[in-house]
Each structure stands twice: as structure tokens, then as C-alpha cells.
Amino acid sequence: MRPLSDFTTLTFDCYGTLIDWEAGILAELRPWADARGLALSNDALLETFGTTEAAVEADHPTHRYPQILEEVMRRLSAHWQVSTSDDAVRDFGQSVGRWPAFPDSPAALAYLKQHYKLVILSNVDHASFAESNARLGVAFDRIITAQDVGSYKPDLRNFRHMLDDVQRTLGTAPHQILHTAQSIFHDVVPAKAVGLATLWINRRKAVGGGWGATPAPAASGDATRPDYEVGSMAEFADRHRAECAR
Numbered sequence: 001m002r003p004l005s006d007f008t009t010l011t012f013d014c015y016g017t018l019i020d021w022e023a024g025i026l027a028e029l030r031p032w033a034d035a036r037g038l039a040l041s042n043d044a045l046l047e048t049f050g051t052t053e054a055a056v057e058a059d060h061p062t063h064r065y066p067q068i069l070e071e072v073m074r075r076l077s078a079h080w081q082v083s084t085s086d087d088a089v090r091d092f093g094q095s096v097g098r099w100p101a102f103p104d105s106p107a108a109l110a111y112l113k114q115h116y117k118l119v120i121l122s123n124v125d126h127a128s129f130a131e132s133n134a135r136l137g138v139a140f141d142r143i144i145t146a147q148d149v150g151s152y153k154p155d156l157r158n159f160r161h162m163l164d165d166v167q168r169t170l171g172t173a174p175h176q177i178l179h180t181a182q183s184i185f186h187d188v189v190p191a192k193a194v195g196l197a198t199l200w201i202n203r204r205k206a207v208g209g210g211w212g213a214t215p216a217p218a219a220s221g222d223a224t225r226p227d228y229e230v231g232s233m234a235e236f237a238d239r240h241r242a243e244c245a246r
Contacts, residue, residue, distance in 0.1 A: 001227065002197070004240050009141075009172045010112060011162060013153075013181035014122040015099070017201050018109070018233065019132050022213050024099025025049055028092055029076075036082040043210065050213040052076060054185070057123065057152035064147055065124040066093035096124060097131030102203070108233035109138040115240065117141040117170055121162045121179075123152045123186065142166060153183075154190040163194065178228075180236070183214040188226050200226035201233060 015021040029045045049072065056063075056071045063071070070093035077084040112118065118140045122129055125147040133140070142165060146152045149161045166172040180199045181187030188198045204212050217224050230236045 004178070004228075004243055005115075007116065007178040007197070008176040009117040009119060009166060009170065009178070011119040011121050011166070011177055011179045011196075012140075013183060013187045014120055014129065014132060015096075015124065016182040016203060016214060017180065018101060018105040018136055020100050020102045020203075022046055024095065025213055027098065028095050032084070032088070032092075033080075036080070038080055038082065040080075043212070046213040047211065048076065048079065050211065050215050052079070053213075054215050057146075061146075061151040061155070065096065065128050068152075069093040069095065096128040099132065101132070101135040102233065104232050104234035106135075106137045108237040109136055111237045112240070113138055117166075117172065119162070119166055119170075120144060121153070121158060122146070123158075142169060153186040156190050156194060159190050159194045159196070184224050184226075185211075185215045185217045189217050189219050189223055192223060192226075197228075198226040199228040199230065199236065201236065202229055202231050205231045 012018060025046060026042055029049065030042070033040050033045060052072050052075050053068065056068050056075065060068065060071065070089050073084055073089045073092045109118065118138065119142040120129065120140050121144050123146050125145055126143065129143060129145055144162050144165055146158065149158045151157045153159075163174055166177070174195055177196055178199050179187060179191040179196045180201060181191070182201045182203045184200070188200055191198050204210055230239060
């Protein structure tokens, strides 16, 4: 295994990795479901959201993320046969700015910024990410979103676009990149497919596993196996500190 110091650039997924999107999604969907008398567990809400969101992104790759969320809400309403007002649909579409950061993200990013270039590769649009970036408190060297590419991860176009971008703007070669993310489906599998080293921030380890709001990967075996695994951003920063101390 290569030492973490071999890499010069960290490319990050944001939602699920740095921003606690499951907490944010549940803060929106739990009251919505309860108000409609839907006896659904948190896991059922998250899992159905995850598969629905992925389907909407595949169906509408050029839509901006607020439009994706609006269509997700329409499909969830149809799936559970309940009604949702147009105002509620639009409000859900604008909910990204309300999703909280994981408590460890700002400090870990501030530490890692001292050692790496930091790049965002996210399945949102620039306006939505700007609201989240304010919660993270760090200046990223590059911010690449689905809005820039016209497709959503796990589409390989997003990763190829990122590789071209960081080579051109930062002078970073693929072997210098460590792609850092929570989702095996959205990030680890496609990042490995384009030859990147991967670090899995296994945020669901603390709740006993499961896929939560990310679909299960269709691939299996080595295609899904990250090069590194930690349970949090704080653990990632601590691992880097320990390596430097050695």
C-alpha cells in the first residue's frame, strides 16, 4: 500500500462524505412522511430516496440538482401514493443548503489543506455547493460539479472531466490523485475504473453498515474494493498525522 504522502491531490465527493446528506435528507423526508401517515423507517426512506435519486439522475443528466430533487419528490409521492404540493416539491429542491456538515469535516479539511490540493467532484450544481462550502470553511483548489459535465456520477464522464481539469489547471497527474468518498456506487467503482487510487470514508460503519441513501454497487469483487478505508474524516487526518510522525 502506498503511503498517503505519495499523493499530492485529494479529489472529494461532498454529500455523504463531507456533508451529512443522510441527516439532511431525513430532516426533510421524516416530517413529510409522518404528515402523510406513512409508517416508514428511516432506512426505508433513505434507501428509496437513494435508488430514486440515481434513477432520476440517469434519466435527466443535464438537469441541475434542485430539479433532480424536485423530480425525486414527485416520484416518491407517486411511489407511496400520497400528494405533495408544488410548493413542497420546490422547497425540497432547495434543501441542500440546509444539510449539515459532519462535525469532523471542517477541521479535517483544514489540516489536509496543509498537505494536499483539494478538489471537489460533486453531483450537484455550483449554487447548491456554494451553500455547503460555507459550512465546510475551506477554499478548494478546484470545484467540479455535475453542472459542468452534463452528467452525474457514477458516469465515467465526470471522472474523465475531472482528470482533464486538474491536469490542465493544477498540473496533477492521475497517479498523484487519491479519490476520497463515502459512496462505493457513485465514487469508488468509477474512480477505480479510470485508474484512480481510492479512499473510502465509511460513514455508515458507525451505524452498523448498510447502503443507506446510496444504492448498492452493481459491480462486485475488486471493482468495489477501495485502496484505503477509514470511518471518518477525523480518522483520515489522524492516519496522515501518524504516518508523518513515523
